[in-house]
Amino acid sequence: MQAERQERAHAQQMRQAVGLLRDSAGPDLHHLWWAVLWLACAAGLEVVAPLLGKRLIDDYLLPRVANWPAMALLLGGVFVTGAIATWLRYLQLVRLSGLAMRSVQRLRERVYGHVLRLPMAFFDRAITGQLVSRVTNDTEAVKQLYVQVLFVILDSTIVLTGMILAMAWLDWRLMSIVVATMPFVLLIVLLYQRLSAPAVTKARQLRSDINAQMAESIGGMSVLQANNAQRRFGERFARTNDDHYTQRVAEIRANAWLLRPALDMLNVVLLASVIWLFGLRAGGAALGAAEVGVLYAFISYIARVIEPLIQITMQFSQLQQSVVATARVAGLLDEPGAPEHGKCGDGAANEAGDANAPAIDIRHLDFAYVDDNKVLHDVTLQIPQGAFYGIVGHTGSGKSTLLSLLLRYYPARPGSILMSGVPLDEIDHDTFRSRVGLVPQDPFLLAASARENIDMGRNLPFERIERAARAAHAHDFILALENGYDTVLGEGGSRLSSGQKQLIAIARALAGEPRILMLDEATSRIDSATEQIVQEALDELRGQVTIIAIAHRLSTIRDADRIVVLNHGRIEESGSHDALMRIEGGLYQRLYLLQQLAA
Numbered sequence: 131m132q133a134e135r136q137e138r139a140h141a142q143q144m145r146q147a148v149g150l151l152r153d154s155a156g157p158d159l160h161h162l163w164w165a166v167l168w169l170a171c172a173a174g175l176e177v178v179a180p181l182l183g184k185r186l187i188d189d190y191l192l193p194r195v196a197n198w199p200a201m202a203l204l205l206g207g208v209f210v211t212g213a214i215a216t217w218l219r220y221l222q223l224v225r226l227s228g229l230a231m232r233s234v235q236r237l238r239e240r241v242y243g244h245v246l247r248l249p250m251a252f253f254d255r256a257i258t259g260q261l262v263s264r265v266t267n268d269t270e271a272v273k274q275l276y277v278q279v280l281f282v283i284l285d286s287t288i289v290l291t292g293m294i295l296a297m298a299w300l301d302w303r304l305m306s307i308v309v310a311t312m313p314f315v316l317l318i319v320l321l322y323q324r325l326s327a328p329a330v331t332k333a334r335q336l337r338s339d340i341n342a343q344m345a346e347s348i349g350g351m352s353v354l355q356a357n358n359a360q361r362r363f364g365e366r367f368a369r370t371n372d373d374h375y376t377q378r379v380a381e382i383r384a385n386a387w388l389l390r391p392a393l394d395m396l397n398v399v400l401l402a403s404v405i406w407l408f409g410l411r412a413g414g415a416a417l418g419a420a421e422v423g424v425l426y427a428f429i430s431y432i433a434r435v436i437e438p439l440i441q442i443t444m445q446f447s448q449l450q451q452s453v454v455a456t457a458r459v460a461g462l463l464d465e466p467g468a469p470e471h472g473k474c475g476d477g478a479a480n481e482a483g484d485a486n487a488p489a490i491d492i493r494h495l496d497f498a499y500v501d502d503n504k505v506l507h508d509v510t511l512q513i514p515q516g517a518f519y520g521i522v523g524h525t526g527s528g529k530s531t532l533l534s535l536l537l538r539y540y541p542a543r544p545g546s547i548l549m550s551g552v553p554l555d556e557i558d559h560d561t562f563r564s565r566v567g568l569v570p571q572d573p574f575l576l577a578a579s580a581r582e583n584i585d586m587g588r589n590l591p592f593e594r595i596e597r598a599a600r601a602a603h604a605h606d607f608i609l610a611l612e613n614g615y616d617t618v619l620g621e622g623g624s625r626l627s628s629g630q631k632q633l634i635a636i637a638r639a640l641a642g643e644p645r646i647l648m649l650d651e652a653t654s655r656i657d658s659a660t661e662q663i664v665q666e667a668l669d670e671l672r673g674q675v676t677i678i679a680i681a682h683r684l685s686t687i688r689d690a691d692r693i694v695v696l697n698h699g700r701i702e703e704s705g706s707h708d709a710l711m712r713i714e715g716g717l718y719q720r721l722y723l724l725q726q727l728a729a
């Protein structure tokens with residue numbers, strides 16, 4: 131049962147790999163046919179060389195016929211066929227390598243493009259290092275499939291077929307001996323596969339784990355060092371690395387102890403059998419001239435017949451690895467992308483919306499990340515255009531979840547959220563993203579200039595970038611940097627303070643000139659002075675932009691038009707700061723007083 135399941139999984143992986151190979155080759159597929167043609171010609175010429183040698187021995191060397199022109203012609207033939215075969219192999223390699231590299235390039239772009247379009251829910255489960263491994267290492271496996279596996283298997287198969295045909299033509303009985311040994315080769319290969327397959331799969335998985343651990347540790351280095359966890363992480367890494375080594379050794383051992391020696395032995399047995407049969411035929415007498423030529427050709431062929439078989443078998447381990455890797459890439463590509471929005475909506479209405487409708491209209495919204503474990507319960511809320519709304523609540527009360535739904539990171543029930551009167555799921559992607567700006571809790575800066583960080587690939591005119599920076603109160607400190615807007619901010623904006631990073635993130639959001647600005651705890655990491663600057667920036671935007679701010683620090687949203695208090699996913703209270711403070715024993719009042727005490 132288990133074996134059957136494994137077999138089915140393997141067949142499925144193979145189908146996925148072949149499909150991906152075909153797709154990624156795309157318009158270059160004709161190069162493959164040319165490469166196969168060159169390969170067939172080269173292999174054909176290599177089969178001809180021993181026949182010319184046989185002719186030389188049979189017709190001129192053994193009978194001692196000193197026909198120099200004819201002998202030179204045959205020798206020259208051996209040389210020329212070899213030279214042309216080499217040249218054809220070069221041609222096919224150029225085509226196949228080009229095809230393979232362009233395939234990898236195409237595939238990488240496709241995988242990266244697909245990853246960019248995956249819904250946020252996917253990233254809740256994904257491990258960064260493994261994803262990076264898919265895009266870099268696993269796509270490379272496609273090249274291996276083309277250049278190593280496909281090429282060697284094709285080459286060897288063509289050479290093998292040509293040689294068997296030539297041997298059959300020379301002496302079919304001797305050829306049968308050679309062919310009879312082939313099932314043994316197959317048997318050895320199957321045994322090897324069975325022994326090494328678990329180690330191959332495990333080693334791949336462990337390599338991915340090594341990448342994941344490395345990425346995780348580098349990403350969280352400050353936390354790791356602050357907690358003095360280097361030793362534990364080092365030990366965990368060493369264990370994974372050690373397991374990887376063990377699996378690789380198991381794989382190499384199966385190769386070294388079983389595959390190569392068994393196949394080499396088979397080669398020796400085959401040679402011995404053919405020579406022995408010749409001996410029997412001659413019955414102790416000297417061999418006839420014709421037989422010596424045939425023996426020469428057979429020995430030449432046997433030396434080459436086993437090699438393609440070995441080559442084919444040696445590719446199986448590579449084939450296994452590549453198929454597993456390619457199937458993983460195919461699996462990633464099969465992940466459904468984020469839903470397409472606004473396909474059925476009326477474009478014009480979609481673009482404008484209803485100017486009199488609330489900026490955000492949430493109607494009886496329920497939401498669960500998993501099954502029926504609801505995180506939001508029957509949330510109903512209307513946010514007028516140009517209003518400033520604060521959302522507060524205890525940790526885990528559902529604030530970020532609500533924001534994620536407003537940002538369409540997760541699908542809300544159709545029709546449960548409207549933006550300017552248009553259901554959120556009916557607004558097309560570009561309109562939606564141009565309407566909404568986000569300032570996340572973690573500003574996420576690129577290792578690029580201040581200008582690029584604000585622009586974020588949108589190719590905005592510089593005036594707009596500068597206007598946004600001024601509005602976010604970031605302009606002055608950017609100008610104070612050595613190259614102003616062109617100063618590279620370092621990885622993750624390492625050259626800036628937390629507050630400055632946050633201001634850049636606000637400038638980035640404002641540069642899109644959004645109608646709705648969402649702030650997710652944008653002031654949680656900054657000092658009171660910078661918070662003051664952010665507040666000033668928000669004040670200046672009031673009335674022009676609808677602002678929805680999640681804040682742990684209640685001073686940030688104190689002046690909001692309305693503060694919504696969430697408790698266990700329900701709206702518990704809602705009103706202005708003063709109104710909420712008047713609710714004796716109310717949740718907001720308690721939160722506020724607690725913060726005052728702590729301050």
Ligand SMILES: Nc1ncnc2c1ncn2[C@@H]1O[C@H](COP(=O)(O)OP(=O)(O)OP(=O)(O)O)[C@@H](O)[C@H]1O
Pocket residue numbers: 254499500505523524525526527528529530531532
């Ligand atoms: N991606 C997720 N998958 C599953 N459950 C989640 C996910 N994100 C949040 N939750 C759960 O949803 C609930 C609400 O979380 P949410 O992050 O919305 O709270 P919050 O009010 O923003 O908290 P905080 O103030 O700590 O940021 C929590 O119980 C949390 O465990």
